[in-house]
Amino acid sequence: MKEKKVAESISIMTELIMPNDTNPLGNLMGGNLLRWMDIIAGVCAGKHCEAHVVTASVDHVSFTGPIHLGDVITVQASITRAFNTSVEVYVEVLASNIKGHNTRRSNHAYFTFVALEDDSKRPKKVPKLVPLTRDEQELYESAIRRRELRLVLSGRMKPAEATEIRTLFENLD
Numbered sequence: 001m002k003e004k005k006v007a008e009s010i011s012i013m014t015e016l017i018m019p020n021d022t023n024p025l026g027n028l029m030g031g032n033l034l035r036w037m038d039i040i041a042g043v044c045a046g047k048h049c050e051a052h053v054v055t056a057s058v059d060h061v062s063f064t065g066p067i068h069l070g071d072v073i074t075v076q077a078s079i080t081r082a083f084n085t086s087v088e089v090y091v092e093v094l095a096s097n098i099k100g101h102n103t104r105r106s107n108h109a110y111f112t113f114v115a116l117e118d119d120s121k122r123p124k125k126v127p128k129l130v131p132l133t134r135d136e137q138e139l140y141e142s143a144i145r146r147r148e149l150r151l152v153l154s155g156r157m158k159p160a161e162a163t164e165i166r167t168l169f170e171n172l173d
C-alpha cells in the first residue's frame with residue numbers, strides 16, 4: 001500500500017454563519033460547528049484512506065469565544081498519523097468577520113476515523129502517512145500519546161499497556 005503525504009488529503013470548508021446556524025443569542029450553535037468539523041475531518045480521512053470511514057472518537061473540544069451571525073469560518077482538516085485501520089485527523093477552526101478582519105482561532109480537535117471494507121464493513125488497513133515538515137513531524141510523534149490516552153479513557157486499553165503515558169495513571173488509587 002502506497003505511503004501518502006499530509007498535503008494529499010488536506011481538506012478545507014468555508015461557511016458563512018446564517019440565522020439557521022445560531023442560538024437565541026445570535027451566536028453559532030456548538031453542535032453545528034461540531035457537525036461541520038466531523039464532515040470535513042471525514043472527507044480528509046476518506047481521501048487518505050481511499051475508503052468509507054466512520055468516526056470512532058472525538059477528543060476534548062472547547063469553545064474559546066463566540067462566533068457571531070455573519071462571521072465566516074474556515075474549518076481545516078489534516079491527517080496527523082495513520083495507524084493500522086484508523087487515522088487521527090487534526091481539525092482547526094478559524095473565524096473572522098465578513099471583511100476578513102478580526103481573524104481568531106476558535107477551536108480545534110482531534111478526530112479518529114476507522115476505514116471500512118466496502119463489502120464486509122469491517123475495519124481495513126490504511127496507507128501509512130509520511131510527515132515532511134517540522135509541524136507535521138511533531139503532530140506525528142505526539143499522536144501516539146493522544147492515541148493511548150483516548151484508548152485508555154474509552155476502556156479499550158489498560159493503563160498498564162500504555163507504553164508512552166503509563167505514568168499518568170500511576171498512584172491514582
Ligand SMILES: CC(C)(COP(=O)(O)OP(=O)(O)OC[C@H]1O[C@@H](n2cnc3c(N)ncnc32)[C@H](O)[C@@H]1OP(=O)(O)O)[C@@H](O)C(=O)NCCC(=O)NCCS
Nearest residue numbers: 054055056057083084085086087112114123150151154156
Ligand atoms: C469504529 C468501529 C468500526 C471499530 O470497530 P471494532 O470492531 O472495535 O474494530 P477494532 O477493534 O478492530 O478497532 C478498529 C480500529 O478502531 C480503533 N478504535 C476503536 N474504538 C476507538 C475509540 N473509541 N477511539 C479511538 N480509536 C478507536 C482501534 O484502535 C482500531 O484502530 P487501529 O486498527 O488503527 O489500531 C466500531 O466501533 C463502530 O462501527 N463504531 C461506530 C462508528 C460510527 O457509527 N460512528 C458515527 C457515530 S454517529
